[in-house]
Amino acid sequence: MSDAAMEVVKPEMKSYIWLQTADGSIQQVEEEVAMFCPMICQEVLQTGMGFSKAYAISLPQRVNPAILGLILDYCRFHLVSGRSNKEHKTFDEKFIRMDIKKLCELTSAADSLQLKPLVDLTSRALARIIEGKSPEEIRETFHLPDDLTEEEKLEPLRNITDDPHIRLLNRLYARKRKELKERKKLKDVEVEEEPKDERSVEDLLSFINGADGDTKEARTNKNKKKNRRRKDHSKDLSSKNAHENDTELNPLPCSYHNGNFDNALEASASKHSRMQNLPAVNFSPKFEFIDGDIDDDLDPAMKEELDREVEDFARRLNSDWPERMQILSLGQDRRLLPISMNSNGSTHMYTSFDQR
Amino acid sequence: MGDVMGPDLISDLPQSIIESILMKIPIRDAVRTSILSSKWRYKWSSITQLIFDDKCVPFSSDREYVGRSVTKFITRVLFLHQGPIHKFQIKSSKLQSCPEIDQWILYLSRNDIKELVMELGDGEFFRIPSSLFNCRKLRRLELSRCELDPPQNFKGFKGLRSLGLHQVLICPDAVESLISKCPLLESLSVSYFDNLALTIRAPNLKHLYLEGEFKDIYLEDAPFLVEISIAMYMTDDIAEHFEQSSNCNFVKFLGGVPNLEKLVGLIYFTKYLSIGIDSVHLPIMYNNLETIELYQVNFEDTKEILVILRLITSAPNLKELQISGSSNIAVAADIPDLDFWEKECLSGTTLNKLKSVKLSEMGGWSHEIEFMKYLLRRSPVLETLNIIPCVFDMENNLRMLMELVKCRRASTRAEVVFYRE
Numbered sequence: 208m209s210d211a212a213m214e215v216v217k218p219e220m221k222s223y224i225w226l227q228t229a230d231g232s233i234q235q236v237e238e239e240v241a242m243f244c245p246m247i248c249q250e251v252l253q254t255g256m257g258f259s260k261a262y263a264i265s266l267p268q269r270v271n272p273a274i275l276g277l278i279l280d281y282c283r284f285h286l287v288s289g290r291s292n293k294e295h296k297t298f299d300e301k302f303i304r305m306d307i308k309k310l311c312e313l314t315s316a317a318d319s320l321q322l323k324p325l326v327d328l329t330s331r332a333l334a335r336i337i338e339g340k341s342p343e344e345i346r347e348t349f350h351l352p353d354d355l356t357e358e359e360k361l362e363p364l365r366n367i368t369d370d371p372h373i374r375l376l377n378r379l380y381a382r383k384r385k386e387l388k389e390r391k392k393l394k395d396v397e398v399e400e401e402p403k404d405e406r407s408v409e410d411l412l413s414f415i416n417g418a419d420g421d422t423k424e425a426r427t428n429k430n431k432k433k434n435r436r437r438k439d440h441s442k443d444l445s446s447k448n449a450h451e452n453d454t455e456l457n458p459l460p461c462s463y464h465n466g467n468f469d470n471a472l473e474a475s476a477s478k479h480s481r482m483q484n485l486p487a488v489n490f491s492p493k494f495e496f497i498d499g500d501i502d503d504d505l506d507p508a509m510k511e512e513l514d515r516e517v518e519d520f521a522r523r524l525n526s527d528w529p530e531r532m533q534i535l536s537l538g539q540d541r542r543l544l545p546i547s548m549n550s551n552g553s554t555h556m557y558t559s560f561d562q563r
Numbered sequence: 564m565g566d567v568m569g570p571d572l573i574s575d576l577p578q579s580i581i582e583s584i585l586m587k588i589p590i591r592d593a594v595r596t597s598i599l600s601s602k603w604r605y606k607w608s609s610i611t612q613l614i615f616d617d618k619c620v621p622f623s624s625d626r627e628y629v630g631r632s633v634t635k636f637i638t639r640v641l642f643l644h645q646g647p648i649h650k651f652q653i654k655s656s657k658l659q660s661c662p663e664i665d666q667w668i669l670y671l672s673r674n675d676i677k678e679l680v681m682e683l684g685d686g687e688f689f690r691i692p693s694s695l696f697n698c699r700k701l702r703r704l705e706l707s708r709c710e711l712d713p714p715q716n717f718k719g720f721k722g723l724r725s726l727g728l729h730q731v732l733i734c735p736d737a738v739e740s741l742i743s744k745c746p747l748l749e750s751l752s753v754s755y756f757d758n759l760a761l762t763i764r765a766p767n768l769k770h771l772y773l774e775g776e777f778k779d780i781y782l783e784d785a786p787f788l789v790e791i792s793i794a795m796y797m798t799d800d801i802a803e804h805f806e807q808s809s810n811c812n813f814v815k816f817l818g819g820v821p822n823l824e825k826l827v828g829l830i831y832f833t834k835y836l837s838i839g840i841d842s843v844h845l846p847i848m849y850n851n852l853e854t855i856e857l858y859q860v861n862f863e864d865t866k867e868i869l870v871i872l873r874l875i876t877s878a879p880n881l882k883e884l885q886i887s888g889s890s891n892i893a894v895a896a897d898i899p900d901l902d903f904w905e906k907e908c909l910s911g912t913t914l915n916k917l918k919s920v921k922l923s924e925m926g927g928w929s930h931e932i933e934f935m936k937y938l939l940r941r942s943p944v945l946e947t948l949n950i951i952p953c954v955f956d957m958e959n960n961l962r963m964l965m966e967l968v969k970c971r972r973a974s975t976r977a978e979v980v981f982y983r984e
Contacts, residue, residue: 334587
């Protein structure tokens, strides 16, 4: 709409008010329509402005030209007296049909112009939209960011309702929170042991690489020395192995799936440092044995997890060649990279620890 | 966290608008908005209107369980709420009287409560705690199924505009005293009381709604009454008491309400007004009275007919009249007292503004027919006369129609509509 068009002189019959929106554009509006808005009415009466283009009434920032058009349509209809309530209602129902973005803008603009009936109408429309929707649906409708932490989300649920579904959710969340704590604990544990990691993998890899080769003699020598020791520990081992066999069939603990995998694997990676010390079922007996002392620092729950991780790693090492290739290639890098195992047995690599 | 969808549309609206939106959705949905996003966490907690009902909690067929769930829900919401609470409403048929309710009312009394509506379950009546009487800003109070005991030194609710007591255990003096101590009272609704003799002193009262067994109603000081609706139940003792009374109830009841615009009377109200009516001359004109609705009028009793006639002739601006007859008339008793009608026809008053008349439960009795003829002859601007017979008895209805057809009409526009079945 060019300014030239705006300045066309309208017939003398009606009186006009000039309104300027925040973007600078100026509109000419019939006086009675403009004065229907309390804010404009007040401005005109208090300042005396608005009767010419140069002294146009500045509208609040929230009113853009398109929305102003809508508001003026509303005013134009409602200022006419003599219409029945039903006619007003029908008009309102049709008027309010617009996309959500416009509806919100309209609410905001009507509020800044103090047009209470229109604010009520739009509020009711927005209320109807919100009512009955799930939080996800509401977020989607209004483009709300899902930026509450899980713990923050849990609080109000816990306090508000006795819904059995919510109670179940709360129980699951409580479990999850426990796992969050445990992960933190494990993370702390790993941090201490990190330096050991690389060494252990290199050792393993060198063992795998040099499995058939050079160290035979050394091995036999070692064997003689270690045999006795091995016999002593064999009872422990077999019982442990038996135990591990039992747990082998258990699915991975729930903390180790999907999103939590990386951290869990960090943990398990750290436990691999013990691999050199504890034999698994199919390993060559040439491994050295450790004393069980090192394990005493950990609590039994951790110990069990460690055992399970050991078992897993052993399984992996003894499985398909491609997997072993992955392990080898991992070893080339200085950093330890975890392997993940999906429930269906296939593996793929993560390339970083971080997921958040 | 990329804004793939676009900017937030709604969270930056003024808090007052957000609150008004949240108050238009059920309280449960409003509270759940706290997990939408960080901005929305506490937006709901300052809404000034809390409305609870059985739907706040998930459905269960165990009534007690639902009642307890509702109680817990309300307590938690109040705990999380911050700021003034202007309206608090609980309507739950399953919520039973419990100690938490005392705490709620105490909490509300400290938070500027203005409107309190409590309608509790069918069990034991809840006893309203004294903290209610500390709610100084109260403007509207509606209580159902509870026990109310105002303290002796209670000075009244200085700002109360609307009072509703339904099935409330309260001693009659306390009711009268409560009403008279609320000087700004505009609307009063009292129902399901037994044997109550009520004297109303409420200088600002505009709307009165009474329903129950009333021994006596005396509008001592309610000059600004605009709308009255009374449903009077009767027991035998009350009926006796009426017969022996020498008062003119009409004057006692309607004598002080010149500004009346609408009058609705049900069950025994017309009978009540008929006591002593023929002994006095009525002084007042009701210039604003535009609508009269009287139900269960016994056309066999000429005194009750007199009530109607006196009313409509004292209301020069009457526009709408609805009369419902009583179907208890025995056939044999239909010996019309035509003298009565001749006497009435002597006064030449016309009903100059009467436009619409609806007569229901008409049995086709002589007095009813005479009344219809009376109306037709004296209503120059009458537009519709709707007649709904109570029994489709060919004989009686035919008689009615024949008389109506014969009758001279003062209004050329009058339509007499006779409903079948």
